[in-house]
Amino acid sequence: MMSQQEMSDRWEIQDLVFHYADLIDSKNFDGLREVFTGDAHVDYSAFGGSVGDLEETIAYLKQAVADEVFPNSQHLNANVQVALDGDRASGRVMCFNPMEMALPDGGTQVFLLGLWYVDEYRRTPAGWRIARREEEKSWVFNTPDFMQL
Template sequence: MLSQQELSDRFEIQDLVFRYAELIDTKQIDRLRDDVFTEDAHIDYGVMGGSVGDVDTTLEFLNSALTDALFPNSQHLNANVQIKVDADSATGRVMCFNPMEMVVAGSDNQTYFLGLWYVDEYRRTTRGWRISRREEVKSWVFNTPDFMNL
């Protein structure tokens, strides 16, 4: 049986995962620094063609990639949130279904779909739970534009 503290921790981490998706989809990228990641976080989006590195590298990549001119709409639907808490640290595996609307020159916008997992490490901080490590693991892709090699 889970303790009240562990239940509370798991709910807080789940809210953190959902907060990440909200900030990405509303393009409030810079809020990730204070609301989601630890200062020393390592984020690996490499499997989907993105950046690998620290928080600064990640925010720079996301701010340049997720512009309205390129991606007017996206949704990051998180499900199957699996969390294991161990005192002030935790690990997680989170399913993400990610439709992305992309502006493709010379044609109508194209919507494609990504299926992936986030493999995470979390740490309790003075500001609450934060992601200290996140790695995307590709599951599948559908309808990606021809020039994308995912």
């Protein structure tokens, strides 16, 4: 049977995962400082994105996911799996990610990504934070012809 602390930790980590998705979809990239540790490592290379620390990641997202490139997106998270180990935890989170992309001809195209986040979490004085996040590619559907995913 789970202890109250374990249940609380799991819920806080799950809420952290969902808060990340909301920040990304609302393009509040500076808010990512609320969900990652200051020394976080973020690896978006599975889909051709950046690999680096938190500040490099925020700068990358501000450019790569700007409104004029991706007007709309949804990061729908499910199957949040968490393994707790004291003040550290690891996790694997499923993400279904529809993206609307602006096309060179002025139109838009919606494509879909299926991925997993492979995470490491750390309890900090401010609560649980993501210390490491790596995307793991599962599948892609309907990507624009000029994209190489």
